[in-house]
Structures are given as C-alpha cells and as structure tokens.
Amino acid sequence: MTTAAELFDIALIVALIAPAVGQVLCMIRLVIGPTTGDRILALDTMVINALSLVVVLGIHQGVTVYFEVALLVAMLGFVSTVALARFILRGDIIE
Incomplete structure (x- = not known):
C-alpha cells in the first residue's frame, strides 16, 4: 500500500x-520552425x-523564494514576448 507521501513524490517527479x-x-x-511566428x-x-x-522545484524543496522568482520570470517572459513580436511586426520596439 502506497502512502500519501510516496504518491506526492511520484506526482512531483511527473510534474518535473x-x-x-x-x-x-x-x-x-524554435530551431526548425518554418515561420517567425512559430519561433515566437x-x-x-x-x-x-x-x-x-x-x-515545481519550489514545491519540492519547500522554499517560498521560488514563487517570487516565478513571478519575475513570468513578467520578463511576457514583456520579452511582446517586445519581440512588436519588433518583428513593425521593425521597432519604442515609437
């Protein structure tokens, strides 16, 4: 019989x-994408x-700092995606 802790460990491994x-x-x-939109x-x-x-790494290690790092990664990812798409479409980022 598996315990809840063992099932949680298995779920974390799958989630990683x-x-x-x-x-x-x-x-x-990213490498073989036929169009620029696919690459973005x-x-x-x-x-x-x-x-x-x-x-998931933060959950596994039990450290809350990872969640703040995740927020920073999300914000930087959104801004960089918007900037890259705007550069591709218009040729400049700042008007």
Whole structure:
C-alpha cells in the first residue's frame, strides 16, 4: 500500500518530467520552425515551461523564494514576448 507521501513524490517527479519534455520539444520547434511566428510562440511556451519547472522545484524543496522568482520570470517572459513580436511586426520596439 502506497502512502500519501510516496504518491506526492511520484506526482512531483511527473510534474518535473512533463515540462522538461515540453521544453525540449519547444527547442526543436524554435530551431526548425518554418515561420517567425512559430519561433515566437516556441519562445513564449519555453518561458511557461521554465516557469512551471521553477514552481515545481519550489514545491519540492519547500522554499517560498521560488514563487517570487516565478513571478519575475513570468513578467520578463511576457514583456520579452511582446517586445519581440512588436519588433518583428513593425521593425521597432519604442515609437
């Protein structure tokens, strides 16, 4: 009979592996993406995968600082995605 702690450990392992596999697949899309839009979406998805890895690592280690780091990663990822998309569409970032 498995205990709740063992099931939690298994869930954490799965929660660490799934975004890592997604990160690798996004890197492949980033390299072979046929259009620039595909590459931008791959970068944005890589930010989300990194964010989920940071949160799960914080849960695993029991440290709350990781959640603040996750907020910073989310903000920087959003701003960088918007800036990159704007640069691709218009050729400049600041008007």
